[in-house]
Amino acid sequence: MDGNTDVHCPAAWPEELPPAGAEGCPDCGLIRHGTRMVWGEGNPNAPIMVVLDNPGSREDREGRPFVCGTRKTLQKAAQLAGLGQEDLYVTYVLKRQPKKAYEKVVARSICMKHLLDQIESKSPQFIFCLGNVAVQSFFEQGEAEVKRLRKAWHAPRGIPTAVSYHPLAINRRPNLWPSFLEDWQFHCGVPGGTGFAA
Numbered sequence: 001m002d003g004n005t006d007v008h009c010p011a012a013w014p015e016e017l018p019p020a021g022a023e024g025c026p027d028c029g030l031i032r033h034g035t036r037m038v039w040g041e042g043n044p045n046a047p048i049m050v051v052l053d054n055p056g057s058r059e060d061r062e063g064r065p066f067v068c069g070t071r072k073t074l075q076k077a078a079q080l081a082g083l084g085q086e087d088l089y090v091t092y093v094l095k096r097q098p099k100k101a102y103e104k105v106v107a108r109s110i111c112m113k114h115l116l117d118q119i120e121s122k123s124p125q126f127i128f129c130l131g132n133v134a135v136q137s138f139f140e141q142g143e144a145e146v147k148r149l150r151k152a153w154h155a156p157r158g159i160p161t162a163v164s165y166h167p168l169a170i171n172r173r174p175n176l177w178p179s180f181l182e183d184w185q186f187h188c189g190v191p192g193g194t195g196f197a198a
């Protein structure tokens with residue numbers, strides 16, 4: 001990956017458990033897909049809340065912890081922007097990984113209440129929404145696209161929000177890596193960032 005050759009040690013960031021009452025939530029039906037709930041990971045009190053579409057696996061088939069490609073690429077960009085685990089809390093529009101067909105828009109809309117509760121209780125400095133799915137859900141705009149919204153600040157839910165590509169998109173299309181890193185540095189990094197400076 002161009003520009004992605006520096007020393008980097010991806011790690012399984014500590015997971016924040018769901019609050020009482022949310023664990024075992026059956027509201028959108030994804031509980032029937034058999035995947036476990038992942039509420040969030042990183043620093044629960046971090047100034048930056050990263051929002052992805054849904055969690056990837058944190059364990060392999062044998063139940064051993066591993067760091068998926070999404071997390072590796074996210075952590076790599078964060079590190080190059082001068083950020084670490086203490087600066088970031090990563091969470092999701094859906095708290096469970098879908099494994100089969102489901103009503104996508106409906107499920108995302110139902111689960112949004114958990115994300116909004118997280119934002120209210122944690123009061124992050126800003127939201128960093130990664131990928132079209134997360135952006136469309138969080139912005140409540142079905143046609144929203146990262147490529148049109150990046151490199152600017154927005155406030156779709158009354159909180160400063162920036163967007164970039166999904167880390168998985170970077171893994172599939174390495175030519176997007178410079179733009180992805182540029183977004184992290186523009187919004188989060190030092191020097192020259194327009195937002196949080198670690």
Ligand code: SF4
Pocket residue numbers: 025026027028029030031037094095096107110111114
């Ligand atoms: S994905 Fe969200 S709404 Fe659906 S069951 Fe899980 S926590 Fe509840």
